[in-house]
Amino acid sequence: MSSIAFHTFRGSRAKMATALLLTGAVGAGSYHYEKKRRQFNNRNNNNNNNKNNKNFAKALFGFSTGTAAATLTDESKVKVATLSDIHSFKEYQQVYNDIAKKIEDEDDFDVDGSAGPNLVRLAWHSAGTYDKYDKNPHTNGGSYGGTMRFSKEGGDGANNGLAKGREFLEPLLKKYTWLSHGDLWTLAGVVAIQEMGGPKIKWRPGRKDLSEEYQAPNGKLPDAAQGPDYVRKFFNRLDFTDREMVALIGAHTLGRCHVTSSGYDGPWDFAPTMFDNGFFTQLQKGVGSGEGQWHLRKWDGPEQYEDNNSNSLMMLPADMALVQDPKFKKIVDEFAASQEAFFNEFAPAFQKLLESGIHFPKESKELVFRTLDEQS
Numbered sequence: 467m468s469s470i471a472f473h474t475f476r477g478s479r480a481k482m483a484t485a486l487l488l489t490g491a492v493g494a495g496s497y498h499y500e501k502k503r504r505q506f507n508n509r510n511n512n513n514n515n516n517k518n519n520k521n522f523a524k525a526l527f528g529f530s531t532g533t534a535a536a537t538l539t540d541e542s543k544v545k546v547a548t549l550s551d552i553h554s555f556k557e558y559q560q561v562y563n564d565i566a567k568k569i570e571d572e573d574d575f576d577v578d579g580s581a582g583p584n585l586v587r588l589a590w591h592s593a594g595t596y597d598k599y600d601k602n603p604h605t606n607g608g609s610y611g612g613t614m615r616f617s618k619e620g621g622d623g624a625n626n627g628l629a630k631g632r633e634f635l636e637p638l639l640k641k642y643t644w645l646s647h648g649d650l651w652t653l654a655g656v657v658a659i660q661e662m663g664g665p666k667i668k669w670r671p672g673r674k675d676l677s678e679e680y681q682a683p684n685g686k687l688p689d690a691a692q693g694p695d696y697v698r699k700f701f702n703r704l705d706f707t708d709r710e711m712v713a714l715i716g717a718h719t720l721g722r723c724h725v726t727s728s729g730y731d732g733p734w735d736f737a738p739t740m741f742d743n744g745f746f747t748q749l750q751k752g753v754g755s756g757e758g759q760w761h762l763r764k765w766d767g768p769e770q771y772e773d774n775n776s777n778s779l780m781m782l783p784a785d786m787a788l789v790q791d792p793k794f795k796k797i798v799d800e801f802a803a804s805q806e807a808f809f810n811e812f813a814p815a816f817q818k819l820l821e822s823g824i825h826f827p828k829e830s831k832e833l834v835f836r837t838l839d840e841q842s
């Protein structure tokens with residue numbers, strides 16, 4: 467890189483370096499780091515320790531240690547999950563339990579009671595800003611930095627209603643002062659899904675709070691008024707396949723739309739606090755005048771669908787997109803026919819969503835939590 471280019475980018479690179487170094491991503495000096503470094507050096511059978519230290523850090527974390535601003539490489543433009551200061555499985559299970567109990571205790575959070583659906587949406591919106599085409603860690607989003615706590619990202623219209631979920635979780639940050647916003651919000655999504663009867667979701671810690679400059683630009687979350695091409699393109703930006711995107715939108719089995727948040731109104735199925743394949747069984751029949759089908763709701767609000775049977779359920783245009791596109795429709799039919807198939811594909815897709823844009827070193831363990839029921 468020429469010195470001019472270097473100076474041009476020096477400010478943001480220095481900030482990036484500081485952020486990553488502060489995260490403890492490098493963790494030089496820790497027991498874990500030292501052990502791995504020695505193994506690496508032995509394997510490479512080379513006495514040049516200083517050079518080897520740098521190569522090791524690069525292999526593990528994607529960038530070299532040393533004078534940070536000067537030695538950052540292009541690979542460093544990723545957000546690296548920390549290994550050095552994460553906590554034990556037992557402690558994360560404790561956080562899990564506290565969130566689960568709080569959901570259970572505060573059962574007047576929303577129209578349907580539970581805070582669970584809001585927390586799932588919080589986890590997804592914290593991660594769903596990721597843009598794989600944007601290589602600048604300041605703007606490419608994802609759940610790492612917990613940046614929805616700042617006013618620009620938090621104030622994006624798509625995030626209306628989520629301040630309530632963030633406030634609900636605030637006491638946990640006071641109790642577990644070592645927990646980052648990103649870890650808390652993503653973990654809360656996992657808790658909510660599992661406690662509402664959904665599949666086990668593997669989860670990994672290591673996100674760190676980043677500063678305001680890392681807020682994702684507004685407009686990175688999906689527009690519900692759009693059709694199949696938009697939905698496919700949107701989720702391709704997050705690196706998802708057709709099957710993964712259909713599975714993920716199946717989370718609309720939970721919760722409801724609120725006129726005060728999005729302008730849309732109503733729940734997708736009759737059990738909005740139960741994680742099942744109800745979204746697909748409702749959606750499957752598509753638009754028409756027959757039994758179990760859908761028609762456009764006549765009202766003053768934005769275009770949305772209403773079910774013929776009860777006139778009380780809703781579908782967004784972006785939901786209906788999944789039965790308008792033949793490739794999506796085939797997958798909807800599969801998930802409507804088998805809840806097991808849905809769960810099997812939802813769980814890894816949701817884990818992938820929560821890890822979008824984050825590099826988890828090979829050594830980082832996937833944690834699988836026990837539900838409150840399983841522990842009693």
Ligand code: HEM
Pocket residue numbers: 583584586587590627688689690691697714715717718720721722723724725727728729730782784816
């Ligand atoms: C094309 C993609 C998507 C669009 C356009 C979309 C749109 C919306 C809208 C408009 C709402 C209503 C918000 C409100 O008024 O409170 C909503 C709620 C919700 N969304 Fe999505 N969504 C999408 C994908 C997803 C995904 C991938 C997930 C999770 C994996 C998800 C989980 C939820 C949940 C749980 C709620 C209910 C929240 C509550 O009850 O407070 N959505 N979504």
